[in-house]
Amino acid sequence: MGWFDKLRSKTAKSQEDQPKQEAPSQKTPDLWKKCPGCGETILTKDLVRNLFLCVKCDYHMRMPVWDRVALLSDDNSFVEFNQELKSADPLKFVDSKEYPQRIAEAIEKTDAFDAAMTGYVQIDGIKAILGVMNFEFMGGSMGSVVGEKLAEALERGASEKTPVVIVATSGGARMQEGIFSLMQMAKTSAAVKKLNAAKVPFISILTDPTTGGVSASFASLGDFNIAEPGALICFAGPRVIEQTIRQKLPEGFQKSKFLLEHGMLDCIVHRRTLKKQIAKILHILNNGR
């Protein structure tokens, strides 16, 4: 049984003997990670236990997809949709590598089939549909599979009157899928509109980084837009802007606090309280039931 299967059985089925903090993490974790906030070198296993928060400065480091699912869902409640959906190579795209090879490598590296997973969850006992993007899979870029899974999740939310929570983390479009990638922006945004029309809540969680085509589509369209502290959230990345306007960008530009101050977010929520906060919002929206 591969790691992925073990993981699935661990998360999806009953495994009461697993201590809760030992969330399933990436396949071959580096032994150490350096904190981008304070530069401290931290043992990966300590990070995993600490929800990928820096043990010294509390910096919110990027969280692997399964750890995120574990963070937000009640034990063993995640039931994945469309797990094996894989991308084609519609453009026969080749740069320094062929696109199918890049996908194969990403699958090997992450044990996921693409950069998003979706499924039913219970969040503090409230039934919801959860989508989580996977930055480790080609930078969380949105191609056909990500677009399809998220659109399907949003449509299910609309037809089954079940609230939808999507955790975004993405460098933007999947360039190797060209125009098909661009069109996922329209597809997912239209699906959010469908959810709106059904009067079912959509909570968008923007984590580090949420940029480009993901930021400029479903991720900005939450009924609630919630960010984690210190996340980079933008349309155009800081480097592109610096090159365009040829000036240094102000400190904190395009970070969560900046977005909150400019009216783009409802709140910034610490990772430790994120699940509670989501549950609270859903509870209030549902007349306290």
Add this chain to the structure above:
Amino acid sequence: MALELDFEKPIIEIEKRIEDLKVISDAGHVDLTEEIALLSSKIEPLKKEIYNNLESWQVAKLARHIDRPSTLEYVKHICGDDFVEMHGDRLFGDDPAIVGGIGLIDGRSVMIIGHQKGCDTQTNIYRNFGMPHPEGYRKALRLMRFAEQFNMPVVTFIDTPGAFPGIGAEERGQSEAIAKNLAEMSALRVPIICFITGEGGSGGALALGVGDKVFMFEFSIYSVISAEGCAAILWNDPNKAKEAASALKFKSTDLLKAGIIDEILNEPLGGAHRDHKKAAEEIKKTILKYLPTLIAVSADNLIEERYNRFRRIGKFAGEEEQENG
């Protein structure tokens, strides 16, 4: 004067020789009518030969040609005097990189919205080279809602390098502005016809592109990223733009094959910049051809079909390949 593209040189050389011969001939020293006719007869086949075999990066140059007609020029040719421009998003400002207003096309009222580039350096600075800020997209959305209110179809012209990457644009929510347009257009209860007239640059283009019908001019492009941007990221070398251009498959023929657009509109020989009026006629003809059918569809069916049009887009492993369509 008109910008010359390198692949146009053979044509321009012949045209110059004809001009020279005409000068000599008109001076009355020798009769060169036959020579002139012979050279003239070579131009058209040569143009066809050149323009039917352009590479992706060459098409991108045509799509960005400074003399290519802009939205307001198309409006002038299509609506004549029957057009009133509308300004402002009612929230922050008026973005000159997106224009819009109400007009008549053959006695039918329509809302026309499009990116607006300049025609020289000065006007391009004013128009920010057709790169909108959030207020541009919000103006567009205001105008679309106006169209819905008064039951007018919407026609959009898409021609932008992309949404502007700048401090003010980020502060005012470029992402949200684009995303909101995508969502709202998907459910707007009037017909939407989109024309990619020049550069269809990424999300900044798509934000006017969620329509019931999407048409593309022959030498326009529509892409998730510019060839230069893609080369810089994936090849780590901006000089690989030619390679990136062909890899991205952003020509009109590619998009038709991919099922993203409905039809390719022919351009005047040599490109739309060589005959603005003729290019505008092509657009007008297309609007008049499709508008009656779209107007006849109920709003519910219209938005359902529009939703499905975009919902279907995506390619997955294990699907039957639908090549040579």
